Amino acid sequence: MATLLAPLSLVVIAMGRRRRHRTKAHHVCVPVICVGNVTVGGSGKTPLVLTLAQGLQQQGFTPHILSRGYGVKLEKPTQVLANHLATEVGDEPLLLAKTAPTWVYPDRCQTANLAVEAGATILLLDDGFQNPTLYQDIKLLVVDGATHFGNGHVLPAGPLREPLEDAVNRADAILLYGEMADLSWTQDKPIFRVKFVSNQKPRAPAYLAFAGIGRPQKFFESLTKNGFYLQETHSFPDHHVYCEKEINQLLNQAHQQQLTLITTTKDAVKIPLSLQPLIEVFNVSCVFEDPQSFQNWLLKKLEKIK
Incomplete structure (x- = not known):
């Protein structure tokens, strides 16, 4: 090709x-x-x-x-x-x-x-x-x-x-x-x-991680290196803007599986304001x-x- x-x-x-x-x-x-x-x-x-x-x-x-x-x-x-x-x-x-x-x-x-x-x-x-x-x-x-x-x-x-x-x-x-x-x-x-560095440690036993960035796998690997246990992961296209329905679906899945939702700082700003407090954000610095x-x-x- x-x-x-x-x-x-x-x-x-x-x-x-x-x-x-x-x-x-x-x-x-x-x-x-x-x-x-x-x-x-x-x-x-x-x-x-x-x-x-x-x-x-x-x-x-x-x-x-x-x-x-x-x-x-x-x-x-x-x-x-x-x-x-x-x-x-x-x-x-x-x-x-x-x-x-x-x-x-x-x-x-x-x-x-x-x-x-x-x-x-x-x-x-x-x-x-x-x-x-x-x-x-x-x-x-x-x-x-x-x-x-x-x-x-x-x-x-x-x-x-x-x-x-x-x-x-x-x-x-x-x-x-x-x-x-x-x-x-x-x-x-x-x-x-x-x-990239982060001192953030997990506050829950298991997580559902999601990201809409250029390389979501890079984010998932960073979480794992910092001790986060990822039971589920979801990847979205880069710059994906989340609608309320999508976030509620992720929240429902996390609730059913007793998981905590976590995402990137870049994704967090795209989540409806009313739902942002329900999702943990992984902070990293370069x-x-x-x-x-x-x-x-x-x-x-x-x-x-x-």
Whole structure:
């Protein structure tokens, strides 16, 4: 199948390169850091954006986050507020807005301008590695060592959004989850290893875990590593928005089997408010294995931008 779809991949590659070559990037007066990836699906970008936002706040910056808002249709750039719903602004922006001011709209240039007007001293771009419209001062490429790059082909023949070589060539650094035996593809770019951590322990004997993220199995494995006994698991499509009927069905199943429902922080914001208290949320954070090394590198890059 990959061989049959290869000609279409060549078209995708050509269109992407042409767009990047012909697009004149919009500049703003504050640094822009892009956190992106080269594969489709979840690779852990959003938790890293949260970690970066918190770190920048500790360094005295006022970061604002720019997100496209997956699956939502907005008539104008919108700042995410506490009373917004996932159907209005997207699940990831709702989660991000709990840490730093977050703006949603496909046009990153418009949201960038509004964020700067609102007082942002630095911008974090959640995804957008393949979007050349807004100038990116620092480009961080997120890679999941567990999934690697699939068959190495570009869409639709494989999972890559663009050729790996092109993405790495534009990247300033690689943020790597897990381990990879072969790192020859990195082109000697700086590599900073990151991981998920959680100190949360089970409060019930058995659980029914569910998730609608890029890789639900990754969530289930994290629970098991932390001592949670999962008797049942349910996977939903990435960015799935739960209706009241679905959650009630899960609650009924859990009640019948004497299980406790548990889900991710990203899924929790998509659950009807009246039902959220009935479901346990597994909190994880993304950390750098050598945070000081990354901080020193980032601050040096930012100093050069000034």
